[in-house]
Structure formats: structure tokens, C-alpha cells
Amino acid sequence: MQIMTVSSAIRDYQVVFAETMDFISELETTKDHYYVIDKKVWDLYGSSFKSLNTDLALILPISEEVKCLETVKTVYDALMKCSAKRNMTLISIGGGIIQDITGFVASTLYRGINWIYVPTTLLAQADSCIGSKTSLNYQGYKNLIGTFFPPTKVFINTAFLSTLESEDFYSGLGEVIKLYMIGGESSATAFIKEIDKIKERDRSALAKAIQEVLQIKLQYIQEDEFDTGRRNLLNFGHCLGHAVESTTNFLIPHGQAVLMGILFANIVAKNRGLLSKSRYEFLSRELILGNICVQHTSVLFNTDQIFEAMKKDKKRVGEGLALIMMLDDYSLKKFQDLQYDELAAGMKELGATLRVPTR
Numbered sequence: 330m331q332i333m334t335v336s337s338a339i340r341d342y343q344v345v346f347a348e349t350m351d352f353i354s355e356l357e358t359t360k361d362h363y364y365v366i367d368k369k370v371w372d373l374y375g376s377s378f379k380s381l382n383t384d385l386a387l388i389l390p391i392s393e394e395v396k397c398l399e400t401v402k403t404v405y406d407a408l409m410k411c412s413a414k415r416n417m418t419l420i421s422i423g424g425g426i427i428q429d430i431t432g433f434v435a436s437t438l439y440r441g442i443n444w445i446y447v448p449t450t451l452l453a454q455a456d457s458c459i460g461s462k463t464s465l466n467y468q469g470y471k472n473l474i475g476t477f478f479p480p481t482k483v484f485i486n487t488a489f490l491s492t493l494e495s496e497d498f499y500s501g502l503g504e505v506i507k508l509y510m511i512g513g514e515s516s517a518t519a520f521i522k523e524i525d526k527i528k529e530r531d532r533s534a535l536a537k538a539i540q541e542v543l544q545i546k547l548q549y550i551q552e553d554e555f556d557t558g559r560r561n562l563l564n565f566g567h568c569l570g571h572a573v574e575s576t577t578n579f580l581i582p583h584g585q586a587v588l589m590g591i592l593f594a595n596i597v598a599k600n601r602g603l604l605s606k607s608r609y610e611f612l613s614r615e616l617i618l619g620n621i622c623v624q625h626t627s628v629l630f631n632t633d634q635i636f637e638a639m640k641k642d643k644k645r646v647g648e649g650l651a652l653i654m655m656l657d658d659y660s661l662k663k664f665q666d667l668q669y670d671e672l673a674a675g676m677k678e679l680g681a682t683l684r685v686p687t688r
């Protein structure tokens with residue numbers, strides 16, 4: 330069993346890479362615990378929890394709509410009903426949505442209770458489970474409300490990933506690719522050799538990749554836990570990605586929108602002469618294009634809507650739109666000067682490359 334320690338201003342915590350389901354016995358013997366579990370995960374893996382007392386568990390059907398204050402209240406009520414105490418432990422099992430809801434509950438109940446998190450999607454295992462962010466959607470705005478609160482412990486077992494729908498797997502893969510690119514030339518080229526095994530969901534290839542990308546992410550979050558500087562570069566691909574998600578009514582899963590955002594940023598960087606044509610083509614061919622699956626025939630890139638959505642970027646400070654670009658040496662730089670015409674030209678090239686209509 331491998332262990333990674335993450336330091337945080339609130340508390341340091343361990344990420345345990347578990348090869349079997351034996352870690353469940355540690356969960357079941359945790360004093361004063363209460364479970365919140367994604368219903369789909371419970372239906373698939375409930376039989377592994379032999380001594381789970383269902384009176385001490387809330388099984389939640391998951392969708393982006395339930396990532397809201399009403400569900401937080403449902404969890405508070407369930408905890409109060411079984412006399413929640415400050416030293417209790419909330420154990421949550423599921424993907425990024427379960428993480429965001431329960432992380433918010435754990436950070437606010439008694440101003441912070443113990444919280445063990447078992448991520449069950451690729452996105453949550455390879456990205457969101459470290460970094461201390463909790464988020465809720467509010468009045469149609471995604472992730473508007475939130476806190477910084479780390480878990481007490483994280484258990485990662487790649488066995489969960491075998492049952493993910495392809496769409497959810499490829500969403501997580503988008504974030505994995507982003508982190509390998511941020512890791513630089515040697516990390517990106519090493520990953521290219523592994524990518525087929527990862528897509529076959531080979532458990533050891535997945536475990537290795539997850540450990541490697543969490544190490545890359547760690548370098549950014551430990552230096553800037555509260556996201557006031559360098560950590561913002563982890564938003565590579567997200568400037569356009571968020572706009573693509575919202576303007577297509579979330580038809581495109583998050584990590585896939587991020588990959589499209591990376592391709593767009595690389596197009597602009599190439600056209601500005603910041604990224605050589607050969608590097609652009611190498612990254613597109615080896616890492617990006619084969620891993621974007623646009624399944625929805627109804628997807629259309631509407632440049633005007635994307636422009637409006639990017640203007641609302643909560644971290645935008647300059648005159649133009651913000652865009653994080655990769656330079657030829659794989660370093661990242663945030664620009665604040667993207668104007669409408671350059672966006673429109675980039676969108677046209679993106680649409681032609683992905684064979685998605687643009688307007």
C-alpha cells in the first residue's frame with residue numbers, strides 16, 4: 330500500500346493507494362462515523378460493505394442539480410438525527426459531486442468535522458480529491474459557493490474505475506492529460522507510452538498514472554493552497570472549457586471541455602508564435618485529438634455566447650479575456666489580452682479541427 334502525504338494549512342492528510350477493498354474494515358471501525366454514498370456506487374459496490382449499518386448512511390442519487398444547499402441541509406438533518414458530535418467522522422464515497430457536497434458539510438458543521446473521502450471516479454481520484462476545494466452550485470451558477478477544507482484521509486482504489494461509463498472515464502482522462510502536459514516534456518512523453526493501457530483501464534497503469542498526476546498537482550497546491558497565485562495555472566484549458574460547458578448546457582463532460590480548451594489555447598499560442606507548429610502538432614496528435622470524443626451531434630460552438638461566458642470568468646482582471654497558454658518549453662503563462670476577433674478565429678480553427686460546427 331502506497332501513501333502520499335499532502336500538507337495543508339488546515340491539517341496535513343494522507344492519500345492511501347489501496348489495492349484491495351480491505352480498507353473498508355478501517356472505515357467500519359472508525360468511531361462515530363456516518364456515511365454518504367453515491368447511489369450508483371452503492372448499487373454496484375454495496376456488497377463490499379459487509380457490516381455497514383444503513384441507519385448510519387445516506388444513499389444519494391447524483392446529478393449536478395443535487396450539488397446545492399438543499400442537499401447540504403438534507404445531510405445536516407441526517408447527521409443531527411443521529412446526534413452528530415464535533416469529533417464524529419463523515420465518510421463519503423463517490424465522485425466529484427459527492428466530494429463537493431460532503432466536503433462543504435464537513436467544513437461547516439461545528440466549523441469542521443473529520444472527513445474521510447473515497448473517490449470513485451477517475452476525475453476525483455486523479456484530480457479533485459486533493460486541493461481542499463469544496464463547491465456548490467447556486468441559482469444556475471456552477472461552483473459559486475464553497476470553502477477550502479481538506480479531508481482527514483483519502484483512500485484511492487482503482488477497482489472502482491472498471492464500472493465507470495465511458496463518458497465519465499474520458500472526462501477524467503481529460504484532466505489526467507492536462508496534468509501530464511503541465512508536468513513538462515518528459516512527463517508528457519512518458520505518458521504517451523502508457524495511454525493505451527490506461528484506456529483499457531489496466532489497473533496498475535491507472536494507479537501509476539493517478540499517483541504521478543497527483544504529484545504534479547501537489548507541487549501547485551502546496552505552494553498556493555488558497556489559489557491566489559501559481560495554482561491558477563492548473564486552470565489550463567478551463568478558461569474556454571468552462572464557457573464550452575455552460576454554452577452547450579453541460580452536454581460536454583467537464584474534462585472533455587477542458588481538453589477542447591487546451592486545444593483552443595494551443596491554437597492561439599501557435600498563431601501568436603508562442604508554441605511552435607511542430608510542438609502544436611505533436612501535442613494534438615499524441616495527446617489531445619484521439620482523446621476527445623464529441624458524441625453529441627447537437628453540439629455547436631456559438632462564438633458570441635462563448636465570448637459572453639468568458640467575460641464572466643471570476644478571475645478575469647484585464648481588459649481582454651483571460652487565457653492560460655502553453656509555451657514551447659511546456660511552461661504556462663496567463664494572458665489577459667484575448668480579444669473577440671482572435672477568439673473567433675481560434676474558435677473557427679477549433680471547430681474545423683474537431684469537426685464541430687461554429688457560428
Ligand SMILES: NC(=O)c1ccc[n+]([C@@H]2O[C@H](COP(=O)([O-])OP(=O)(O)OC[C@H]3O[C@@H](n4cnc5c(N)ncnc54)[C@H](O)[C@@H]3O)[C@@H](O)[C@H]2O)c1
Pocket residue numbers: 367368369370373391392393396423424425426427428429449450451452453456457458460461462463464472489490491492493494497500583
Ligand atoms: N472540489 C474540486 O476540487 C473539484 C475539482 C474538479 C471537479 N469538481 C466537481 O466534480 C464534479 C464532477 O465530478 P465527477 O466527474 O467525479 O462526477 P460525478 O460525481 O457526477 O460522477 C459521474 C458519474 O459517475 C457515477 N459514478 C461514480 N462512481 C462510479 C463508479 N465507480 N462506477 C460507475 N459509476 C460511478 C456517478 O453516479 C455519476 O453518474 C463536478 O461537479 C465538478 O464541479 C470538483
Ligand SMILES: [Zn+2]
Pocket residue numbers: 504567583587
Ligand atoms: Zn477541471
